[in-house]
Amino acid sequence: MKILSDKRRPVQFIFAGKAHPQDLLGKEIIKKVVHQARSEGFRRKLVFVEDYDINIARYLVQGVDVWLNNPIRPMEACGTSGMKAAANGALNLSILDGWWPEAYDGSNGWAIGSEEEYDDPEYRDRVESQSLYELMENKVVPLFFDRGPDGHPHGWIEMMKNSMATICGRFNSHRMIEEYMTDYYVPAGLAHQILGENRMARARELRDWKQKIRSLWKDVKILDLDLPSGDTVALGEDLNVTARIQLGNIRDQEVVIDLCHGRVEGDSDVMVKRSVTTMVSDGTEHDGVWVFKGTVPCRETGIYGYTIRVLPFHPYLLNPLSMSLVAWG
Numbered sequence: 615m616k617i618l619s620d621k622r623r624p625v626q627f628i629f630a631g632k633a634h635p636q637d638l639l640g641k642e643i644i645k646k647v648v649h650q651a652r653s654e655g656f657r658r659k660l661v662f663v664e665d666y667d668i669n670i671a672r673y674l675v676q677g678v679d680v681w682l683n684n685p686i687r688p689m690e691a692c693g694t695s696g697m698k699a700a701a702n703g704a705l706n707l708s709i710l711d712g713w714w715p716e717a718y719d720g721s722n723g724w725a726i727g728s729e730e731e732y733d734d735p736e737y738r739d740r741v742e743s744q745s746l747y748e749l750m751e752n753k754v755v756p757l758f759f760d761r762g763p764d765g766h767p768h769g770w771i772e773m774m775k776n777s778m779a780t781i782c783g784r785f786n787s788h789r790m791i792e793e794y795m796t797d798y799y800v801p802a803g804l805a806h807q808i809l810g811e812n813r814m815a816r817a818r819e820l821r822d823w824k825q826k827i828r829s830l831w832k833d834v835k836i837l838d839l840d841l842p843s844g845d846t847v848a849l850g851e852d853l854n855v856t857a858r859i860q861l862g863n864i865r866d867q868e869v870v871i872d873l874c875h876g877r878v879e880g881d882s883d884v885m886v887k888r889s890v891t892t893m894v895s896d897g898t899e900h901d902g903v904w905v906f907k908g909t910v911p912c913r914e915t916g917i918y919g920y921t922i923r924v925l926p927f928h929p930y931l932l933n934p935l936s937m938s939l940v941a942w943g
């Protein structure tokens with residue numbers, strides 16, 4: 615109420631959206647918003663627009679100054695509407711969920727809270743609402759009303775430019791369509807053609823192979839991972855890694871060994887910005903055990919962690935994760 619009814623710096627919230635028919639909590643929230651919007655003192659300051667659809671969304675993204683998105687982490691699938699808002703010059707004020715952790719850089723909008731997960735939902739709501747109110751009162755509203763002698767909000771315009779410059783080129787339907795096409799549709803189309811030839815001969819082959827791999831996967835085990843002695847590597851050098859991997863009756867060509875590496879934060883064993891390089895078999899086998907070699911390029915200073923994983927590989931298997939089989943080192 616205090617934020618909404620400041621005489622010098624008034625704020626208006628416009629809500630729009632639909633809850634899925636089975637989303638009882640969502641429907642309850644909308645009911646509350648509608649009720650509040652009709653109550654004394656909130657009229658005009660809190661507005662609910664009914665029947666949200668793509669046309670109403672078009673007017674909203676064009677007309678608003680700030681796009682507020684406050685999902686419960688990690689439930690936001692994507693947050694496409696924030697990209698539409700950015701394309702129209704609106705600034706995003708959002709929980710770091712969906713696309714926003716990728717796009718937010720500190721200068722192109724605001725992040726509500728941090729990327730923490732909470733066990734207690736009530737505590738989470740308290741922390742995040744506090745963060746939202748603080749951002750509104752101390753950052754968003756003051757920046758909007760801070761006008762230069764020419765009447766323009768220069769800090770705000772700066773942020774709009776940052777937002778459009780950093781977001782529109784990366785988060786748009788051109789890239790989406792292009793990546794769907796090159797990463798999924800074209801490979802799937804080609805696979806359909808190849809697998810379908812000769813009355814599905816290759817599809818049958820792939821099915822049999824999958825059955826075999828599923829029954830043999832229990833024997834897959836990473837036995838050891840060898841590093842050169844000493845735990846410090848000079849900058850610019852490559853770290854050569856050798857792994858002995860037990861595959862049982864699976865052959866080296868039927869798996870892919872990923873060497874995952876990246877900087878670790880402090881004492882944690884959580885990798886930030888993980889990179890993956892593929893290890894190569896040296897072709898020798900003893901009792902179902904194969905030797906794979908790989909390198910970790912050391913191009914930055916810091917503490918690095920690494921691990922390896924084994925995934926099934928077949929030339930007709932489009933996605934190695936699709937079989938839900940993985941062995942971690």
Ligand SMILES: *Cc1c(COP(=O)(O)O)cnc(C)c1O
Binds near residue numbers: 668693695
């Ligand atoms: C953009 C849009 C959505 C998706 O909104 P998100 O915030 O990405 O979930 C849903 N409905 C309509 C009508 C839209 O225009």
